[in-house]
Amino acid sequence: MAIKADTEKCIKKENKMSAKMQCGDDILEKYRGEGKIRGTDEYCKKNYSSLNRDKLTELWNNLKAQEKKARVLISGQAVPGEVTASMFKNEVMWVEDRLSSMRKANIKSLGKKLFGN
Incomplete structure (x- = not known):
């Protein structure tokens, strides 16, 4: 649920539609890099x-x-x-x-x- 909340915050602060549309991908990529997305190599490395x-x-x-x-x-x-x-x-x-x-x-x-x- 943190991904959704962070995405909504990002969308609210952006003015351009293209930037708003990019928010979801950017947040997902951030969480992936931090090893917070299950089923990814990053998650496995961090946790296992x-x-x-x-x-x-x-x-x-x-x-x-x-x-x-x-x-x-x-x-x-x-x-x-x-x-x-x-x-x-x-x-x-x-x-x-x-x-x-x-x-x-x-x-x-x-x-x-x-x-x-």
């Missing part, structure tokens, strides 16, 4: 990058369960504040990539210990 492997695995399971229950958008837009199935799917994929990177790093580290390379 500090988690260890066990916490990420637990998160992955929770996100998968939520994804199954979330609404699939065929056309139209999400209700403000709604996290859709595609947003959960993006977060699931981000967590999977993070877990995969952790596994690769562990394998590489183990290889160095075993073979000295």
Whole structure:
């Protein structure tokens, strides 16, 4: 809801119609950059990058369960504040990539210990 309020403030302060029309995109981009939009890489980095492997695995399971229950958008837009199935799917994929990177790093580290390379 903060996005809507900030967009309305922006619209009120602008005089030109073109600037008013740009407000929504500008506010959305600002929130995206701050990691406040679910389903984005920025959100995942801000909220999930500090988690260890066990916490990420637990998160992955929770996100998968939520994804199954979330609404699939065929056309139209999400209700403000709604996290859709595609947003959960993006977060699931981000967590999977993070877990995969952790596994690769562990394998590489183990290889160095075993073979000295």
